[in-house]
Amino acid sequence: MLEIKDLHAGVEDKKILKGINLTVNPGEVHAIMGPNGSGKSTLASVIAGKEDFEVKKGSISLEGEDLEELAPEERAHKGIFMSFQYPVEIPGVTVTNFMKTAINESRKAKGLEDMPANEMLKLIREKSEMLEIDRKFLSRSLNEGFSGGEKKRNEIFQLAMMEPKLAILDETDSGLDIDALRIVANGVNKLRSKDNAIVVITHYQRLLEYIIPDYVHVLFDGRIAKSGGKELALELEEKGYDWIKQEVVV
C-alpha cells in the first residue's frame, strides 16, 4: 500500500531524512520508534504532504501512485490521514462543522454529493460514542482550549470519521492518561481491517501494548537503523536507544 524508497528530505540545507525505505502492506500495523530528533515527525509530515519539507531524493507512493506532485488535500482524498502531534487550534470553527466540511470536500473530490445531514449526524454520533466523546465537545471550537488528551481524542475521532486507507499516528500517546490511552487505542483497533494500514509513530512502547504492531522500526539520524517484530519495542523499552546508536556507529 505505502512504498517509501530511498527518501531524502529536509528543510533548506538541513537534511533530516537520509534514505528511508519502508513498505507497508494492507492490514499491517507498523510502529516507528526512535529518539527525539531522529526524524519521526518529519517522516509523518512528508507523507502527509507538508510543504515546509523538501523531498530531495527518493519517492513515496500509495497503491502504486507517486505522491510527489499531490497537495495535502489530494493525499487526504487518496486515503492518507495523519493524526497530529500538535493539533492546531482554530477558534470560530466547531468540531462538527469542521468534520462536515472535511467529509463533504472529500466526497466532492470523488464526484459524490454531500452526505445527507441525517446520515452525517448519525455518523458523528456513532463515532463520538465509540471514543466516549461528550456531545457538548462537538459544538466547541476546534481544539480551542482542549486539554492535551482531548486534542488527541479529537484526532482519533476525525480518523474514525474519515476512514482512511493509511493512518499515521504521530505521537498520539503523548499527553494521554491511561484511561484515555485505552479509549484511543480501542478506537484505533476497531478501525483495523485487512484493507487499511496503520503507522504508529511513538517514542515509548506504552501505546504498543494496546495497538499491537506487526513490525517495529527504529529511526535513527534519518535512517531506519533496525527493524523487527513487536518484541523489538520491548527491547527498546528495556535498554533505551543507546545500543542502537552504538550498533549504527559500529
Place this chain on the structure above:
Amino acid sequence: MDLKDKLVSSFLAFESKVDVNHPVHDIRSAAIKNFELKGFPNKKQEAWKYTSLNNLQKIDFSVFPKKENVLEYKDVKKYFLHEIDTYKIVFIDGIYSSYLSETTHDGVDVCLMSSALTKPMYRQVIDVYFNKVASKDESLTTLNTAFSKEGAYIYIPKNKAPRKPIQILHLATGNEAALLLQPRNLIIAEENAELQVIERHQSLTENAVFTNSVTEIFAAKSARIDYYKVQNDKESATLVDNTYIDQKDTSNVSVHTFSFGGKLTRNNLNFYQDGERIDSTLKGVTILGEKQHVDHHTLVHHAQPNCESHQDYKGIFGEKSTGVFNGKIIVDKIAQKTNAFQQNNNILISDQATVNTKPQLEIFADDVKCSHGCTIGQLDEDALFYLQSRGIPKKEATALLMYAFANNVLESVRIPELKTRINSLIAQKLGVRVGFEM
C-alpha cells in the same frame, strides 16, 4: 467651480427650502461658515494622511436630486434584512420613501428628521439633542450640519423598547450622473430604553454617489443600543460616516461595522463616555479586494471613572485594496479604573494590499487598564496544512480560516438573522461555497 465652492453657493438655494427662522438654522449657518473656512480635509492633515478625497472633488456632484425617484420593493428587497419583521426608514436619493418604509409613533418615535426639525412637538427634543455631540469643528461634519434636513429620527422614551429592530436604508438610483447625499440621523434612548438599528447605504448603478452622513446617538442612564452598519456598496460609491455617541451612567452601546464594499469608505466613530460604569463596544470586520479603501478612525473618550471600552477590528485585504485603522483612546485624569481594550488584526492575502494601523493612547489617569494590540500578517500556514490534511482544498481551507478569523467579531451580533446574512456576505466576498453552517 470646485465642489467646495459649489456646496457653499448651494447653501443659498438650500435656505429657500427650509425654515430660516427655526433655531436649527442658526446652527446650519454657523456650520457652513466653518466648512467654508476649512474646506475638504486633505492628506496634509494627520487624520487624513492615508485617505484622499481629491479625486472625489473633481466630480460634478448634484447637491439636490433633480426629481423624486421610485423603486419597486421587489427590486431592492435583497438590501433589506427581510427575514425578520422590522421598522424601516427608507430614502431614495435622499428623499423619504413612505411606501418602502414602516415607521411608528406607538410609544416610541421611529420617523423622520424632516418632521423632527419642523414640527413643534419635537422642538424640545431637538433643542436638547440636535448637534450637541456632533463636532462643530470637523469640516465634513459641519458640511452635513449645514445641509441637515432629512434622515432618521428615533426617540425611545424611558423604559421603552420598540417591538422590533429598525432598519435605515439609503438607496441611490443612479438617475443622476453623480449625487451627493447628506443624511442626518438623530437617535435617542432615554433612561433604561433599548433599541437595535441596522444601517445600510446602497447604490443601484455604477454612477458616482458620495454620502457624507452624520449620526448622533444619545444613550441615557442604563440605556442599551446595538447599532449595525452594513457597508457593501458598489465600486462607484464613497461613504464618509460620522457617528457621534454620547453615553451616560451604566449605559451600554455597541457599534458593529461590516465593510465589504464601496470604493472609499471612511468611518469616523466617536464615543464620549459621560458617566460611570459605561460599556462601549466597537467592532468591525473589513474584507476588501480590487482597489477598495476603508479607513476606520475610532475615538473613545473616557471622561468618568469605572468605565469600559472594547474595540476589536479584523481586516482581510486582497488584490490592491488598502485599509487604515486609527484607534484613539483618551482617558481623562479623573477617569480612574478605566478598562480600555483595543485590538486590530489584519491579514494580507495579496502582495499588493496595504494596511496602516495605529493605536493612539492618551492616558492622563494613573489607575487604568489599557491594552492594545495590532497585527498584520498572513494566514497561519500550520493551520492551513491541518485543514488541507483533512481533505479541505487550499481555497476552501483559506476561506474557512478567514471566516474563523473574523468570526469572534460576529459573536456579539445579537440579531441572529443579521449574523446569518453577514456570514453569507463573508462567504460571497471570499468567493467560496463553504460547507459549514452560516
